[in-house]
Amino acid sequence: MVAVTGADWGVGRLLVERLVTAMGSGQVREIVAITARSAVEDGGAAPAVPGLTWRTADVRSPALAECLAGVDVLVHTDVDRSLETPGKKRRAGNIRAAQTVLTAAAALRVPRAVLVTGTMVHGADPANPVPMPEDSEVGTETGAGLVGDLVEIEDLAQRARRAHPGLSVTVVRPAPLVGPGLDTALTRHFAAPRLLTVRGHEQSWQFCHVEDLADALAFVVAHGVEGKGGALAVGCEGALPQRAAEETAGLRRFELPANVVFGATHRLHQVGFTPASAQEVKFLVYPCVVDCTTLREAGWRPSYDNEAALRALLEARDGRAALVGRHVGRKEVTITAASAAGAAAAAIGTAAAVHHLRKRRSR
Numbered sequence: 001m002v003a004v005t006g007a008d009w010g011v012g013r014l015l016v017e018r019l020v021t022a023m024g025s026g027q028v029r030e031i032v033a034i035t036a037r038s039a040v041e042d043g044g045a046a047p048a049v050p051g052l053t054w055r056t057a058d059v060r061s062p063a064l065a066e067c068l069a070g071v072d073v074l075v076h077t078d079v080d081r082s083l084e085t086p087g088k089k090r091r092a093g094n095i096r097a098a099q100t101v102l103t104a105a106a107a108l109r110v111p112r113a114v115l116v117t118g119t120m121v122h123g124a125d126p127a128n129p130v131p132m133p134e135d136s137e138v139g140t141e142t143g144a145g146l147v148g149d150l151v152e153i154e155d156l157a158q159r160a161r162r163a164h165p166g167l168s169v170t171v172v173r174p175a176p177l178v179g180p181g182l183d184t185a186l187t188r189h190f191a192a193p194r195l196l197t198v199r200g201h202e203q204s205w206q207f208c209h210v211e212d213l214a215d216a217l218a219f220v221v222a223h224g225v226e227g228k229g230g231a232l233a234v235g236c237e238g239a240l241p242q243r244a245a246e247e248t249a250g251l252r253r254f255e256l257p258a259n260v261v262f263g264a265t266h267r268l269h270q271v272g273f274t275p276a277s278a279q280e281v282k283f284l285v286y287p288c289v290v291d292c293t294t295l296r297e298a299g300w301r302p303s304y305d306n307e308a309a310l311r312a313l314l315e316a317r318d319g320r321a322a323l324v325g326r327h328v329g330r331k332e333v334t335i336t337a338a339s340a341a342g343a344a345a346a347a348i349g350t351a352a353a354v355h356h357l358r359k360r361r362s363r
């Protein structure tokens with residue numbers, strides 16, 4: 001029996017669909033789809049499929065344990081990655097959810113738990129090899145951004161392995177996610193008038209389409225795949241060079257020195273103009289590409305390559321413009337300089353000016 005948290009939205013919903021198909025082939029016996037909302041009240045989120053049971057529980061509540069009787073594998077996909085959720089609130093919710101999932105699984109003697117974090121836990125750095133080995137060290141980032149959330153979830157997984165030897169904990173790390181309905185620092189980066197780059201460094205992009213993540217999770221569940229140290233990566237094969245990304249997106253770059261990029265982002269983040277921290281912006285300008293060795297050797301392949309995944313990201317854009325990770329109106333985007341350096345200064349200058357004007361109007 002397989003249980004899935006966040007089963008009514010995002011990757012969780014896609015995973016349930018794959019597991020229903022796996023039931024037909026005999027790879028999965030039963031599915032418990034866990035949602036924080038009533039399936040009846042949600043207007044038909046609970047299809048009548050033999051072997052599929054919908055249960056309502058908040059993943060941050062000890063009541064989650066009531067949904068896990070007889071479960072063999074618990075897959076936790078209910079992770080808040082939204083830029084709109086205040087950092088402290090998102091961190092508290094994500095950590096509490098992971099703690100509850102692991103504690104409940106151990107209490108109900110669930111043999112295996114699968115958590116979803118991200119390749120971002122390795123950190124982005126101009127010195128990173130492309131690709132990095134899948135078993136590269138996890139960073140120590142503890143800032144208020146999403147990276148800090150994921151690093152702390154990985155720490156909880158490590159503690160659970162030591163504290164609960166009867167519970168096998170697998171961590172699945174997708175590359176930056178793309179697909180319908182996603183609103184992240186990555187999607188906003190490609191909604192900007194130009195692509196920010198750090199002078200002297202070429203970015204290398206690796207993506208993971210949500211459809212591929214759902215497929216990979218279903219494969220991990222059905223085949224019992226485990227990576228080195230209990231972690232494995234999911235993403236497109238290889239890397240997409242910056243110039244190819246620019247051509248695919250139809251966007252030009254603007255270059256800035258590293259100290260200007262991160263200094264300006266830090267100041268704008270501090271005053272609340274941009275939801276993305278300087279640490280998160282590193283992933284938009286420095287490489288974090290991981291070799292997905294475990295799944296490849298197990299026989300799984302992604303359906304999307306990096307170029308196709310980027311095209312999917314571009315197609316999913318909602319038409320809103322973004323500057324420094326913040327959605328703004330088109331009239332507020334005034335990039336008029338003739339050179340890349342001038343465009344960069346205009347972009348950050350516009351962001352700061354917009355924030356200043358809004359602050360004055362609110363007085």
